[in-house]
Amino acid sequence: MKSAVLGGGLTGVTLARLLHEQGDDVIVLERNETIGGLCRSVREAGFTFDSGGSHILFSRDTEVLSFMLSVLGENADRRKRNTKILYKGRYVKYPFENGLYQLPDEDRFFCINEFVKNLIAVEKGEVPPPKNFAEWITCTFGRGIAECYMLPYNEKIWNYPASRMSHHWVEGRIPRPPVEDIIRSAIGIETEGYTHQAVFSYPVTGGIEALIRAIAGPILPVVRTGFAVTSIREEDGGFVVSDGRETVHADRLVSTIPLQNLLPALSDVPAEVQAACDALRYNSLCSVFIGLSGGVPDISWLYVPDPATGLFNRISFPSNYSTAVAPPGHSSILAEITYNDGDEVSAMTDDAVIEHTVTSLIAAGIIPSRENVVYTGVAREQFAYVVYDTEYQKNIKIVREFCRERSIDLVGRFSQFEYLNMDGCIRSAIDFVRTDG
Numbered sequence: 001m002k003s004a005v006l007g008g009g010l011t012g013v014t015l016a017r018l019l020h021e022q023g024d025d026v027i028v029l030e031r032n033e034t035i036g037g038l039c040r041s042v043r044e045a046g047f048t049f050d051s052g053g054s055h056i057l058f059s060r061d062t063e064v065l066s067f068m069l070s071v072l073g074e075n076a077d078r079r080k081r082n083t084k085i086l087y088k089g090r091y092v093k094y095p096f097e098n099g100l101y102q103l104p105d106e107d108r109f110f111c112i113n114e115f116v117k118n119l120i121a122v123e124k125g126e127v128p129p130p131k132n133f134a135e136w137i138t139c140t141f142g143r144g145i146a147e148c149y150m151l152p153y154n155e156k157i158w159n160y161p162a163s164r165m166s167h168h169w170v171e172g173r174i175p176r177p178p179v180e181d182i183i184r185s186a187i188g189i190e191t192e193g194y195t196h197q198a199v200f201s202y203p204v205t206g207g208i209e210a211l212i213r214a215i216a217g218p219i220l221p222v223v224r225t226g227f228a229v230t231s232i233r234e235e236d237g238g239f240v241v242s243d244g245r246e247t248v249h250a251d252r253l254v255s256t257i258p259l260q261n262l263l264p265a266l267s268d269v270p271a272e273v274q275a276a277c278d279a280l281r282y283n284s285l286c287s288v289f290i291g292l293s294g295g296v297p298d299i300s301w302l303y304v305p306d307p308a309t310g311l312f313n314r315i316s317f318p319s320n321y322s323t324a325v326a327p328p329g330h331s332s333i334l335a336e337i338t339y340n341d342g343d344e345v346s347a348m349t350d351d352a353v354i355e356h357t358v359t360s361l362i363a364a365g366i367i368p369s370r371e372n373v374v375y376t377g378v379a380r381e382q383f384a385y386v387v388y389d390t391e392y393q394k395n396i397k398i399v400r401e402f403c404r405e406r407s408i409d410l411v412g413r414f415s416q417f418e419y420l421n422m423d424g425c426i427r428s429a430i431d432f433v434r435t436d437g
Ligand SMILES: Cc1cc2nc3c(=O)[nH]c(=O)nc-3n(C[C@H](O)[C@H](O)[C@H](O)COP(=O)(O)OP(=O)(O)OC[C@H]3O[C@@H](n4cnc5c(N)ncnc54)[C@H](O)[C@@H]3O)c2cc1C
Pocket: 006, 007, 008, 009, 010, 011, 012, 029, 030, 031, 032, 035, 036, 037, 038, 039, 052, 053, 054, 055, 056, 057, 058, 227, 228, 229, 230, 256, 257, 258, 261, 262, 285, 336, 383, 384, 385, 411, 412, 413, 414, 420, 421, 422, 423, 425
C-alpha cells in the first residue's frame, strides 16, 4: 500500500518515518523548498533563529520525549527554565500565580483577596459554570490574577476577546492552584508551576529544525519539496494528488496540511462544509529576530501582557538555550507578534515591525542601546495558532466528518485543527501508525 503524506512539517516527517520503518511505501509532498513547517530555523550572520517562534523540547509524554531526545543524540542541551512576566516594569516569576510576592503591594492584595473571595463563592456554589474562556479565567484564578495578567496576556496572544473564546481546551488541563500555594507565593515562599517544563532541552546547533532533520534523515529520498498540493481526486479506490504540474498516485492519503489548504484541493465541497472551514479561526505569527553584541538577561523567555510595552506577547532569548546559536560575545532575542489578515500588524512592513520591536525593547531596558543591534530579521507564518472561538466545536465537527467521508486521514496541528505542541503532533503520528498503519 502506498501512502501520500501531505505536508513536510514535524507531523509529516514523523509519520513518514514511522510508516517507512514498518516497511510501507510512502511519499511526503511539501509545498516549501525546505521541510520543517513551523519548526524551521534560519541561520544568518552567525545567528540561528527558529522562524516559527521560539521552540523548546519538553513533554509529560515520556515515550515522545525520549523519541525526540534519542533522534537528537549528542545534539541536545538541557537547560533549567527561568521564565518571567514583564509586569509594570518588574520581572515577575512565571507562572504569574507563583510570582505574586514580586507584585506591587496593592496588586498582590488584589490578587490574593479576589482569589480567596472567588474560592469561597465557588465552594458555596454561588459561581455559575463558566460559559467562555474569560469567565473560566475569572472563575479559576479570581478577578485579581485575571485582570492583572491572565486576561490581558490571553487577549494579546489570541488577538481575540477571551469572552468570545471557548474554554473546553483548558478545562481539566489547568487546575485551580491550591490556596496554600497562592498564599506561599504571595509571602515569598518558593513554589513552582508547570513543572513538566521546569527543565527543557534544545538542540546545541541548528535550532529546532535540527529535530526535523534528525527525524527526516532516513526518509529524505521520499520527500518531495516544492510540491504544493492543489488538487486531489479519487480514482479506482485510491487518490491522485497534483500540484498542477505533476501527479502522484497513492492508495491512502494522510493530510498534515492546514484544513484551509486541503479543502480548496478537493472537488464538490458542500457549501456548509466550506463555510464551517472558513469560520475556523487561526492566528498568524510575525517572528522578529535580533542579534546583539554583548549579553542579554539570564531569562529563558519573557511574557509581555501590557500592550503599551510593545506589540509582542513574548520575548525569548535563544542564546540562553544554546550558546552555539549566536557568535562568541553575542546574544539573541526573538520577539513574537500574533496577527490576523487586515489588522494593524498585517499592514506593517517588516522594517516597521523591526523598528517597533527594537525601540520598544530599548524602552523596556531589555536592549541596552541601538549600537548593540548587529542583526535583524523577520519571518511570518500564516498558520501559527488555532484559536478556539465559541463556534469552534460545531465547525470542526462538520469539517472532520466531511474528511472522514472522503477517506482522508487528518493528523497534525492544523489538520486536526487543535492546539498541539510538538509532543502532541508526534503522539498523534505514533497513534495513527499504531491504529491505522
Ligand atoms: C510561536 C510558537 C511557538 C511554539 N513553541 C513550541 C514549543 O516550545 N514546544 C513545542 O513542543 N511546540 C511548540 N509549538 C508548536 C509546534 O510548532 C507545532 O506543534 C508543530 O510544529 C506542528 O507541526 P505540523 O507538522 O503539524 O504543522 P506545520 O508545521 O504547520 O506543517 C505543515 C506543513 O504543511 C505544508 N503545507 C501547507 N499547505 C500545503 C500544500 N497545499 N501542499 C503541500 N504542503 C503544504 C507547510 O508548508 C508545512 O510544512 C509552537 C508553535 C508556535 C506557533
